[in-house]
Each structure stands twice: as C-alpha cells, then as structure tokens.
Amino acid sequence: MRRALIFLMLCCCSLPLSAAETPTNIVFILADDLGWRDLHCYGGQLADTPHLDQLAKQGMKFTNAYSPAPICSASRASILTGKTPARLHFEFVTKPAGVEPPTRLMQPPAYTQDLPLKEVTLGEMLQQADYETGFFGKWHVNEHYQRYLGWSPTHGPRQQGFQKAVETFGSHPYAKKFAWKPGDFKKDEFPPDAVTENAIRFLQQKRSQPFFLYLSYFHVHTPVKAPTDWLIEKYRGRAAVGPGDQKLRTHYGAFIETLDTYVGQVLDALDQQGLRESTLVVFTSDNGGHPEYAANGPLRGSKWNLYEAGIRVPLLVRWPGHVKADSVCEVPVSGTDLFPTFCEVAGGNCDSLTLDGQSLVPLLEGKAAAWQTRPLTWHFPYYHPEKGYETAKETIGVNDFAVSKTRPVSAIRSGDWKLLQFYETGKRELYDLSSDPGEQHDLSASQPEKAAQLGTQLQQMLQNMQARYPTAAASQK
Known part of the structure; x- marks a missing residue:
C-alpha cells in the first residue's frame, strides 16, 4: 500500500502543469x-499586413487604445514604468546635457536625459516575479551614447532589469553599414533583420522559468527607405492614389509590410517552439503616425500633437484561453496600462508602486463589468518642431501630410468627451468623440460647464502627478 502511494505521488509530481498552473510567457512588441x-x-x-491581421483575428483588437505621449522617449518611459510622462517628468525625447528647449511665447521645462534608475521598470518587476527578461531593439530612454540612439552603459536595458539584451539597428536604415543594391532581394524576400533574429534566438533558448520578451522595432520610423525593389514596385501604384508625397508613401507601404513580416517571423518562432498556448502577445505603437506619410484620417493630427491621430494607436492582444478570438474592445485604454497588466499576468506584486495604469486583464477576459472607468490624461508642455517651427504649417488638420506647429498643451479624455488645454493663450477646445472623432467641432463655447468641469479635473490630475508646466518667456513677463 505504501509503495503504491509513493508511486502515485511520484507520478503526480512528474505530470506537466495544467494550463491554469503553467506560468504565462509574455511577448511585447512595440512598433x-x-x-x-x-x-x-x-x-x-x-x-498589406497579413500577419498582424491574423494576430487580430486570433485575439482582441482595441479601437480606442492610446499611447502615453505623442512622442517617442516619453511614451517608452511611461510604458516601461506604468507612470505618465507628467509624473515621470519625462515628456519629450531624451536630450544631451546642456541642451535647452527653444523658448517662444513660453519657456518649456528642461529636457530629461535618462530614465532614472530609481524607477522600477517592466524588466525589473518581471525579473522579481522569476521571469527571464530580454530586450532587443530601440531603447531611447537614455541620453545618446557615442552615437544616435546608443545605449548608455549606466542607464541602458541591462541596468534597467533586462538580463539578455543585444544592441543593433537590424535592417533599419539607421544601420548605415548596410549597402544593399538594386535587385538584392527577389520577390517575397526581405532583408535579414538582426533585431528579429536576436528575439527569435531568445525564444529558442531552453529554460525552466517563464520569459518576458520586449521586442522594440525601429520600423516604421524615418528615414523611410526600403531596399526591397519588388515591394517598391508593389506600392508605387497604391501610393499614387490620394494626397501625400508618392515616393515617401511608396517606401512607407514597403516599410509597413516589412515590419509585418518580421512580426510574423517571431510569431512563427513561438509556434515552432510550442509556446503559443502559454504566451501572451501584445502589439502596439509608441505614438501616432508621422504627418508626412501616414494616412491618419479621419482622425485629426499626427505624431507630436495631442489630437487623436497623435496618440491613438493600434493595440492587438492574443492570449489563448483568456482572450476570445476575433474580439473587439472599444474601451479607452493606455500604454500605461501594460505595466499593471503584465504584473497581474505574472503574479507579481506591484502594491508598493505608484502606477497610473490599470490592469487590462478584466477587459481581456471579457469581464468589462469589473473594469473601473477612469479618465486618461496627456501632457506635452513643449513646442514642436524644434527646428523649422516658423515655417511649419500653422494649423493641424486631417491628412494634410505636413508638419504643423504644436504648442504647449495638455489633454484629458473622460468617456467620449475630450478637452485640450493650451498654455500660451489659456484656450480650451472641447470635443465629443462619439459624434466627432475627427475633432472638427469645438464645443467649448456651447458647452462651457462641461469644458470647465474637464479643465478642473485635468488640472487636479496633473497637480497630483506633480506635473511640470511651461512658464511665460522672459520677454513676455
């Protein structure tokens, strides 16, 4: 009898964990x-984006997902920490020491150089939850080291919780050592990409613990220059339809399909390793599309401003056994929500951290009733573009394919209402996104009480975050 019990115990111990007990791997892909x-x-x-379209079919597509900021470093720092750029005091792209923001009617706050080491990152939080962590691609939350986008030896991924990290530009034109010639790539061939290859090697490693892969692509950032002649031919005709620079749009189409192909290679690697069922996959972008070649309409604006197209981004989530296939979520969510989401999925402990995000797990599992509705805020106390501001387009439109003037501004979305607060003039703009997603009809004059309510709420939230504000320029005082 005793032998039988021991044998039974040994058999039970040797059985694989059930799906519910198997730790969830996490793959986060940021475009x-x-x-x-x-x-x-x-x-x-x-x-054409067949692989990402398939990911959407296999999981959930968010239609009201937002980046934390309309610009790169600020958004990435926020995603890494679960804190808003306003709270982090990291509202712009990282700049070298001594570089001051341009003063116009107002003086913006000083630029931030590095994400402080005191901040707890996704890598550190998940490492504490016994995850093996890997980072590959664009970091851009430290001062450029030795070259543009160079990782800092004191504030790079390895110092911020990522055990495996390889620095490379991959196949992006930033990697100037590549000199592909016309005809180097036949139809359906793509440039080999070291960022993707390093990520796949990380997935192929044998390990006894769950893993967190943060795959941060340089695509589809400028310079938009695709070396695949067959893709250029493919998109030349499509780019000729509608406004915008045909050459830029042609290369942009090729860039987007190239990114899609690389993501497909990573998803195939997951399948080949038998990891699909045990892995949460999240795909999103760091901010809205570039004004010169991304067709962002019918939303207004682009990267660098707080109109919808500057901050609304794609968000796709696949999590077998939790997320219903081919589902759509219309709830407004933010990149700041990813930190608490990953913490909950990993069984981590974030109770001691100050977070501005909220776990998406209830939404992912179809339990919207358990989701606590809250307003979203953005804070961009700067001017843009830094150079060429005087010649930039005065107004921000819809699909105007031009760089416009962005002035110091904050915004809040509460339900379908959105308010923008401009600091130069004190002007407010109010929009009902349910009927006016393109933000064409300012309702601040006809709905003064709603504008005042949201303005007060925005001010209070920013004060609670100890936000930094632009001040009147010396010549204006």
Whole structure:
C-alpha cells in the first residue's frame, strides 16, 4: 500500500502543469511611429499586413487604445514604468546635457536625459516575479551614447532589469553599414533583420522559468527607405492614389509590410517552439503616425500633437484561453496600462508602486463589468518642431501630410468627451468623440460647464502627478 502511494505521488509530481498552473510567457512588441490606421485590420488601404491581421483575428483588437505621449522617449518611459510622462517628468525625447528647449511665447521645462534608475521598470518587476527578461531593439530612454540612439552603459536595458539584451539597428536604415543594391532581394524576400533574429534566438533558448520578451522595432520610423525593389514596385501604384508625397508613401507601404513580416517571423518562432498556448502577445505603437506619410484620417493630427491621430494607436492582444478570438474592445485604454497588466499576468506584486495604469486583464477576459472607468490624461508642455517651427504649417488638420506647429498643451479624455488645454493663450477646445472623432467641432463655447468641469479635473490630475508646466518667456513677463 505504501509503495503504491509513493508511486502515485511520484507520478503526480512528474505530470506537466495544467494550463491554469503553467506560468504565462509574455511577448511585447512595440512598433515605432506606426499610425492607428496603418494596419489593414484597422482600415489601412496602403499596405498589406497579413500577419498582424491574423494576430487580430486570433485575439482582441482595441479601437480606442492610446499611447502615453505623442512622442517617442516619453511614451517608452511611461510604458516601461506604468507612470505618465507628467509624473515621470519625462515628456519629450531624451536630450544631451546642456541642451535647452527653444523658448517662444513660453519657456518649456528642461529636457530629461535618462530614465532614472530609481524607477522600477517592466524588466525589473518581471525579473522579481522569476521571469527571464530580454530586450532587443530601440531603447531611447537614455541620453545618446557615442552615437544616435546608443545605449548608455549606466542607464541602458541591462541596468534597467533586462538580463539578455543585444544592441543593433537590424535592417533599419539607421544601420548605415548596410549597402544593399538594386535587385538584392527577389520577390517575397526581405532583408535579414538582426533585431528579429536576436528575439527569435531568445525564444529558442531552453529554460525552466517563464520569459518576458520586449521586442522594440525601429520600423516604421524615418528615414523611410526600403531596399526591397519588388515591394517598391508593389506600392508605387497604391501610393499614387490620394494626397501625400508618392515616393515617401511608396517606401512607407514597403516599410509597413516589412515590419509585418518580421512580426510574423517571431510569431512563427513561438509556434515552432510550442509556446503559443502559454504566451501572451501584445502589439502596439509608441505614438501616432508621422504627418508626412501616414494616412491618419479621419482622425485629426499626427505624431507630436495631442489630437487623436497623435496618440491613438493600434493595440492587438492574443492570449489563448483568456482572450476570445476575433474580439473587439472599444474601451479607452493606455500604454500605461501594460505595466499593471503584465504584473497581474505574472503574479507579481506591484502594491508598493505608484502606477497610473490599470490592469487590462478584466477587459481581456471579457469581464468589462469589473473594469473601473477612469479618465486618461496627456501632457506635452513643449513646442514642436524644434527646428523649422516658423515655417511649419500653422494649423493641424486631417491628412494634410505636413508638419504643423504644436504648442504647449495638455489633454484629458473622460468617456467620449475630450478637452485640450493650451498654455500660451489659456484656450480650451472641447470635443465629443462619439459624434466627432475627427475633432472638427469645438464645443467649448456651447458647452462651457462641461469644458470647465474637464479643465478642473485635468488640472487636479496633473497637480497630483506633480506635473511640470511651461512658464511665460522672459520677454513676455
């Protein structure tokens, strides 16, 4: 009898964990400057994106997902920490020491150089939850070291919780050592990409613990220059339809499909390793599409401003056994929500951290009633562009394919209402996104009480975050 019990115990111990007991791996893929409508599954007409479209079919597509900021470093720092750029005092792209923001009617706050080491990152939080962590691609939350986007030896991924990290530009034109010639790539061939290859090697490693892969692509950021002649030919005709620079749009279409292909290679690697069922996959972008070649309409604006197209981004989530296939979520969510989401999925402890995000797990599991509705805020106390501001377009429109003047501004979305607060003039703009997603009809004059309510709420939230504000320029005092 005793032998039988021991044998039974040994058998039970040797059995694989059930799906419920198996730790969930996490793959987070971040695109650079990918607009909310660049993917075909979001209505994009320029590029073919079969792999990301398939990911949307296999999981959940968010239609009101937002980046934490309209610009790269600020958004990435926020995603890494679960804190808003306003709370982090990291509201712009990282700049070298001594570089001051341009003063116009107002003086913006000083630029931030590095994400402080005191901040707890996704890598550190998940490492504490016994995850093996890997980072590959664009970091951009430290001062450029030795070259543009160079990782800092004191504030790079390895110092911020990522055990495995390889620095490379991959196949992006930033990697100037590549000199591909016309005809180097036959039809259906793509440039080999070291960022993707390093990520796949990380997935192929044998390990006894769950893993967190943060795959941060340089695509589809400028310079938009695709070396694949067959893709250029493919998109030349499509780019000729509608406004915008045909050459830029042609290369942009090729860039988008190239990104889609690389993501497909990573998803295939998961399948080949038998990891699909045990892995949460999240795909999104760091901010809205570039004004010169991304078709962001019918939303207004682009990267660098707080109108919808500057901050609304694609968000796709696949999590077998939790997320219903081919589902759509219309609830407004933010990149700051990813930190608490990953913490909950990993069984981590974030109770001691100050977080501005909220776990998406209830939404992912179809339990919207358990989701606590809250307002979203953005804070951009700067001018843009830094150079060429005087010649930039005065107004921000819809699909005008031009760089416009962005002035110091904050914004809040509460339900379907959105308010923008401009600091130069004190002007407020109020929009009802349910009937006016393109933000064409300012209701601040006809709805003064709603504008005042949201303005007060925005001010209080920013004060609670100890936000930094632009001040009157010396010449204006």
